[in-house]
Amino acid sequence: MYPRPFDYFSPKNLAEALELLQILGAETKILAGGQSLIPSLKLRTLSLKNVVDITGIKELNYIRKEENMLKIGALTTTSILENDSEIASLLPILKETASQIADPLVRNLGTVGGNLCHVGHANDLPATMLALNASFAIASKKGTRTIHSDSFFLDKFKTVIKPDEVLTEIQIALKEGRVGSAYRKVRKGSGGFAIAGAAANVSVADDNSVSECRIAMTAVGPKPMRAEKAEQAFTGKTLEAAVLDNVAKLAVEASKPVTDVTASEEYRRKVLGILVKDALEVSYKRAVMGDYEKS
Amino acid sequence: MKKVKTSFKVIGKPVELELEPRRLLVSVLREDLGLTGTHHACDTTNCGACTVLLDGKAVKSCTMLGAQVNNKQILTIEGLAKEGNLHPLQKAFIEKQGLQCGFCTPGMIMTSYWMLNQNRDFNDEEIKKMLSGNLCRCTGYSGIVESVKYARDLMRKKGGDTE
Numbered sequence A: 001m002y003p004r005p006f007d008y009f010s011p012k013n014l015a016e017a018l019e020l021l022q023i024l025g026a027e028t029k030i031l032a033g034g035q036s037l038i039p040s041l042k043l044r045t046l047s048l049k050n051v052v053d054i055t056g057i058k059e060l061n062y063i064r065k066e067e068n069m070l071k072i073g074a075l076t077t078t079s080i081l082e083n084d085s086e087i088a089s090l091l092p093i094l095k096e097t098a099s100q101i102a103d104p105l106v107r108n109l110g111t112v113g114g115n116l117c118h119v120g121h122a123n124d125l126p127a128t129m130l131a132l133n134a135s136f137a138i139a140s141k142k143g144t145r146t147i148h149s150d151s152f153f154l155d156k157f158k159t160v161i162k163p164d165e166v167l168t169e170i171q172i173a174l175k176e177g178r179v180g181s182a183y184r185k186v187r188k189g190s191g192g193f194a195i196a197g198a199a200a201n202v203s204v205a206d207d208n209s210v211s212e213c214r215i216a217m218t219a220v221g222p223k224p225m226r227a228e229k230a231e232q233a234f235t236g237k238t239l240e241a242a243v244l245d246n247v248a249k250l251a252v253e254a255s256k257p258v259t260d261v262t263a264s265e266e267y268r269r270k271v272l273g274i275l276v277k278d279a280l281e282v283s284y285k286r287a288v289m290g291d292y293e294k295s
Numbered sequence B: 001m002k003k004v005k006t007s008f009k010v011i012g013k014p015v016e017l018e019l020e021p022r023r024l025l026v027s028v029l030r031e032d033l034g035l036t037g038t039h040h041a042c043d044t045t046n047c048g049a050c051t052v053l054l055d056g057k058a059v060k061s062c063t064m065l066g067a068q069v070n071n072k073q074i075l076t077i078e079g080l081a082k083e084g085n086l087h088p089l090q091k092a093f094i095e096k097q098g099l100q101c102g103f104c105t106p107g108m109i110m111t112s113y114w115m116l117n118q119n120r121d122f123n124d125e126e127i128k129k130m131l132s133g134n135l136c137r138c139t140g141y142s143g144i145v146e147s148v149k150y151a152r153d154l155m156r157k158k159g160g161d162t163e
Helices: A014-024 A037-043 A078-083 A085-090 A092-098 A112-118 A125-131 A228-234 A241-254 A265-289 B025-032 B088-095 B105-116 B124-130 B142-158
Strands: A007-009 A028-031 A050-053 A063-066 A069-073 A135-140 A143-148 A153-155 A166-173 A179-187 A194-204 A210-218 B004-010 B013-019 B051-054 B057-060 B073-075
Touching (some): A014 A050, A028 A037, A078 A092, A085 A092, A092 A125, A092 A179, A092 A194, A112 A125, A112 A166, A125 A194, A179 A265, A210 A241, A210 A265, A228 A241, A241 A265, B013 B025, B057 B105, B088 B142, B105 B124, B105 B142
Parallel strands (some): A007 A050, A028 A050, B004 B073
Antiparallel strands (some): A069 A166, A135 A166, A179 A194, A194 A210, B051 B057, B051 B073
């Protein structure tokens, strides 16, 4: 089905885009890759006055490592994230997450920034960014502000980004030493939405106990969420079955899944527990063994 | 709703159109340019029958606006055969019976074309993964995967076929 009519703008650079967004005001959305926006417009669950297509802004398409910071331009496609060799060795969780988004054709257009800003309940990158302690640079005509991922996601389809702002960059501090992270997901069929997903990021001390842990979950609530009690329960412990069982139980208790066409609430909980354990185990082993299963 | 001037190349040929912004690339190709080899099927970004190459990468043309391809290059299934000779992928799909009704075939072939023209080798498992965005509702997938493997081997002999 055709979308309802809208006006279309394709700014050539960021300055032009910010100028436009300030003038156009409400009922305007950014097209970054369009792989969620266009389906929503076609289903007419969303109608807009204006679409600002920023896919032509080359300055927002990059992956850079600056000292101990990984910087990803918001318009980097998920297929670039999946196939970048530096990413695969620095943070295999990013490759792992990207390669599980929809299908290869969608990943050729879908962008990292789009995946983060759409916040459909089943988007994968939000949980991974929460686990990685990422921050987001957001620009408007007034300047740039940086928001930590913990405060970025407000609700389903809702972030802190205002109508005149654009997410420009994802920043991830690269930690030295024994650190590992992983993303696990189960979805319905090929290319289907997540039933549940779990992202974990674990630091391990010299005595092999967990010194820091972050766990975030996909598709088990209105927005991506962390499992803080579960994180605390893993901290100070080592990789033991009883510990993992308890941590997974706490994560499942923190989740708020709903029944929909993809899966029932009960099934999502069941799957989530298994995924949390798996993600933690792989993260821990990556932290300790370095090259463990770097996909 | 202002129309948008859009110039792009389809199978190497320059095109200039005035498009209503809400029009989808798949409809522009089929209705304005008569390139009906690109199929419009599920219309929900699931099936991949509408797959075309955008600047060399396989994308779903039902999930792009026509206006978005300004200054881009599009390759559709009509551009694969050269001077009446079928592309190795097309030959392979015939030879290995990679189709029954044929509705998904243009998309299957365009995704495979993108895959086989990348500068790396794909093993059987990777071929299946790369085709995960293209659905066939007739036959199951073994004939399709066999066809792509056969084409891969034909193209290896020829040393590729880059557009």
